[in-house]
Amino acid sequence: AQSVTQPDIHITVSEGASLELRCNYSYGATPYLFWYVQSPGQGLQLLLKYFSGDTLVQGIKGFEAEFKRSQSSFNLRKPSVHWSDAAEYFCAVETSYDKVIFGPGTSLSVIP
């Protein structure tokens, strides 16, 4: 069965520090991959997506993610975190028939 894991439930970083959020997926073929962000009390907003081609994808708000087929991973990175980045981050996989499966999420706290 398809699944998405995000090993880190909660991460705390200092403002200005770099960030990496981990995501691993289980799927037989190459999936479509997404990262979404959810601010408190809000719906989800797409940060970036990978469909094919260049394995390093750029998104909004200075985020990027790298698809590594050999590791079944799609980790999200940002070189310098801002206080406004504090939120919940979800990795998602679109499998066949357009079913999108989400990971459990990683909560990010930013220390000023």
Next chain:
Amino acid sequence: NAGVTQTPKFQVLKTGQSMTLQCAQDMNHEYMSWYRQDPGMGLRLIHYSVGAGITDQGEVPNGYNVSRSTTEDFPLRLLSAAPSQTSVYFCASSPTSSEAFFGQGTRLTVV
């Protein structure tokens, strides 16, 4: 543009009551889906639809029904509410294999 509109935003139900969560989108997207969000569990897919008249089950469909009579609307029905259905429910729509647009959510409490 309204995007994806969910109503109501908040709802309290008694165990055994039924209700329908409404979801409407004005982007002419073929794909629509319902998720529930619970702490530590992320979003779990309840039901989804790839077009009018076509629906299918997701990861956690038990206790919920859906129908898709028009492209715009995708209501979620709780037949007999249970406390385990206390959650935040999100509706989403998307064009084929692309970004999903989410509604603001419905916070449901079943007592």
